[in-house]
Amino acid sequence: MKIHEIREVPRYLRQRARMPVARFELVSSLDDGLVSVALDDVVLLDPEDTMEEVKDRAAQLARFREKGLLTTRYDLHYASSGLLELYEDSNLFNELWVLSQQGRGKEGFLFDHAQVRMGLIVLTQKGRELFGVPEPGSIPF
Numbered sequence: 001m002k003i004h005e006i007r008e009v010p011r012y013l014r015q016r017a018r019m020p021v022a023r024f025e026l027v028s029s030l031d032d033g034l035v036s037v038a039l040d041d042v043v044l045l046d047p048e049d050t051m052e053e054v055k056d057r058a059a060q061l062a063r064f065r066e067k068g069l070l071t072t073r074y075d076l077h078y079a080s081s082g083l084l085e086l087y088e089d090s091n092l093f094n095e096l097w098v099l100s101q102q103g104r105g106k107e108g109f110l111f112d113h114a115q116v117r118m119g120l121i122v123l124t125q126k127g128r129e130l131f132g133v134p135e136p137g138s139i140p141f
Contacts, residue, residue: 009043009057010131013070017133018122019043021061022087023074024096026111036111038096041072041121047090054092061121069127074119087116 012019022042028034041058064070087093096114103109123133 009060010064013064013121013123013127014131014133017128017131018120020083021072021119021121023117023119024087024093025115025117026096026100027113027115028110029112030110034110038114039092042087042092044086044090044092047086049090049092051092064127067126068124069130070121070123072119072121074117084116084118087118 009019022044023037024039024042026036026038039054039058041061042054043057043061044054061070061072065072093114093116100112100114104112123131128134
């Protein structure tokens, strides 16, 4: 099962114990350390997903996180080129990129570039026990 084929996040996590996730960021070409998170915990199933669909999935992930069932890591490098392209070619990211370009060169406008940071959602031990899923390393994406 590919992430594009799923229609619900919990089902995917039950079968895989982990899944890719993205964060849409605004960055500054003037200061490498200047980063602003525009949209967090983005799970796209289609490049035309709406903001409402993406926010609903993010809220679902937040509820699981609050219950201690999963963690989200953006410090781990995970990205297949096809999956990264799905996010970079999405309508939502395109809107963010256009906004960043509109401000480019304007006085006082710091965030002049948009980027996708891929991450990983991983079920915790508690989450694996609840869903009856083995250790993540034994399950392929």
